[in-house]
Amino acid sequence: MTPKTSTPAPSLDDFLTASAALTGFDAFELHATGMAELYHDTAREQVGDAALGRLLDALAAAGGDPDGIADEIARDIARALAHTWYLGVWPQLAASVHTALGRQQANAAFTVSPEAYTEGLVWRTFHGHPAGAKPPGFGTWADPPPGAPAVARAGAGAPGLPGPRGGGA
């Protein structure tokens, strides 16, 4: 899809700088997902270079702090980008923003690619792995996750806890 204006295309670097501010993951981590170019292309296709540029400008004007984005169109594109990075899914835009942008395509959510799902950042926020990929290995689910206290394991005969424990036949 061709952008409707002749605005210069926001560069991948600028896109990543903004993405880092929006996601809380640094540009290196974002690159390492292998998704950077695909998401850059997706954003340009979905909202056009002008609107994407508008977000990058608004973010720069706010000193790189997404909280400072005042423009609702820019903010909704920010939501969409963060959503895509975290889940691999481009979301529906707010109806008003969709209309304001005069988008040609349907305002529909979609998974950007199968890998986009498995590279979603959300799993990393709680030290997890994407459901259905990158399995951590047999029995790993028994270990306390980072930041969790150790508790008694089954069969360890925790003192004071009544009830027989399974210990083989």
Add this chain to the structure above:
Amino acid sequence: MSPAPRHGRGRYDVIVVGAGLSGSLIAKELGDKGWRVLVLEAGTGTLDGWPGHLDALDTFYGALAKVPNSPYRPNAAAPSPDVLDVTGLPAGGYRARGYFVQNGPLPYSTDYLRARGGTVLHWLGLTPRMHPEDFRTRRTYGYGRDWPLGYDDLEPHYRAAERALGVAGDAAEQAAAVGLPFPDGYVYPMHAIPRSYVDDVFAARLDGATVREAPGAPGTTLRVTGTPHARNSTPDRRYDGGRGYRPAGAAGLPNYGERCVGNASCVPICPVQAKYTPLKTQATWDRRRVRLLTHAVVGRVLADGNGRALGVEYQEYEDPAAPVATTRTAEADVVVLAAHAIENARLLLVSRLAGHSDQVGRNLMDHPVLLGWGLARHPVGPFRGPASTSGLESFRTGPARRERAPFRIEISNWGWGWPAGSPGSDVARLLGIGAGPAQPRAKGVFGARLRTALGEEIGRQVSVQFLMEQEAEERNRVTVDRRHPDRLGNPRPVITYDLSERVKRGMAAARSVSEEIFRLLGAEDRTAYEPGPLSPGYFRFEGRGFAFNGAGHGGGTHIMGASRGTSVVDAWQRCWDHPNLYAVGCGSMPSMGTSNPSLTMAALALRSSERIHRDLTEAHRPAAVGPLSPEPVGDGRTEGPA
């Protein structure tokens, strides 16, 4: 694509309708005994090879809603119901689209899968046995229907099913905590799947604690108990008198999937196939005797005037996207319907068979599920390992059953995945994205604050699933109506479904227990039941709102009983009205207790194959003593990319 093979030629000893769990087990047993078996499967066979499996995995990754049927391609010739077909209305009530026509007070919001391998491709794989008292609730507690056989009759078949499916578990723990009788020294084929850290957190706070399900009710003591799974773990050397057990790996890729590696996506697809699926059983079929034909939608059972089944009529199609069908027939001495509870009933109704008792299609049951969810005080590591590794089993049995439905409690390892669509919904919520594009959006948080907030919230998500027993009720039923055909002209199932007062009382008790559990855990209870699009199962009871979900455990629709006047099949799952027509599966179960039903169903199927073998032997000798077909009979159809 290869030309349509000829297969009407020759008679078969047995026709099995459906290559799901029941059908695959029966075909295996009878093929091994030397009988010629034709398996007719309505769905495609795309999933049987490794490339097809990888394609399904990619489809799952790419799906927006990761529902049970999301990895599997839609098939217009053999449509499947989908959980997304049912949506709730703003003030309660529901709307249903898709394959089922629904006209009951409450929705039957559960799916199945019509493809080679069947619904078990996307099952979770929990395989608890039923409790002895589940088989006789009418005699003991005055409700429901009794089985014409008991736990003891089924016990050897339970063991056979545990071997066939490859069950990992701790028999001693099941005996002590659930009260299941096992033969002395019995061990499961594999050691128990390790319980999760979530389970440990629950156990530390709950084991030995007593809760009341209502003020003044007697106390019930809690104990976190491991659940048996049909999922590869560490083989137990002691199994089978010391002969041990070799786990069955992936279908289509040797030496793979022999152990669960914690992908945490058992529903809807296990990437490594460490979870049992019928494709594993199919890989061991004696292919000289068992012939599988996919793309073959059975539409009708053919019978003569004396009630003997002659065979079946089926429609063969090429392209699942734009099916054009050729009608064919196949004949055999014995016909076995193994097409899933609802499809079996549909086939009997369309064929106008087995109707003497007027029970075909009636007594539709599921395990209606109530969910409870909360936030623990510290990270628990959700979304790791199989969806549930332990449960709380103390509400499954005992005199409280006189008043309310009993329930089994599954401790979830997958955070708020089921109750709230986490983690996707958490991301959207924190970003300020509401239910739809028209809803005003909150400002949202971004950057490091977003990352930290997600980690802190999702990392502490806990939930519990209450599987309620639903007793057989004639008004809950499947019917057919020619005015609602599918693409091939077969009538779609019309479902009338509701929950009884007894089930609702069970849910009210479960809700109280849920509150107690979160209190004991020191977790913040976030459970809330509201009407809306995501709550088609919303209802009010005694002044409170509830929302239930389906479990996918359809049963009861060709109910088994002790007499021809009141039931469809006898204790062998043989239709009373038709001595050579069997209807197998959960549809035969007079009650389902609180156990996930498929192990019991598998035990019944294995038991029935013994009977079918005897029937056939009485009629004539097995083919093994005569000449075998010179070349192996392969699948009717091998799938290429369409």
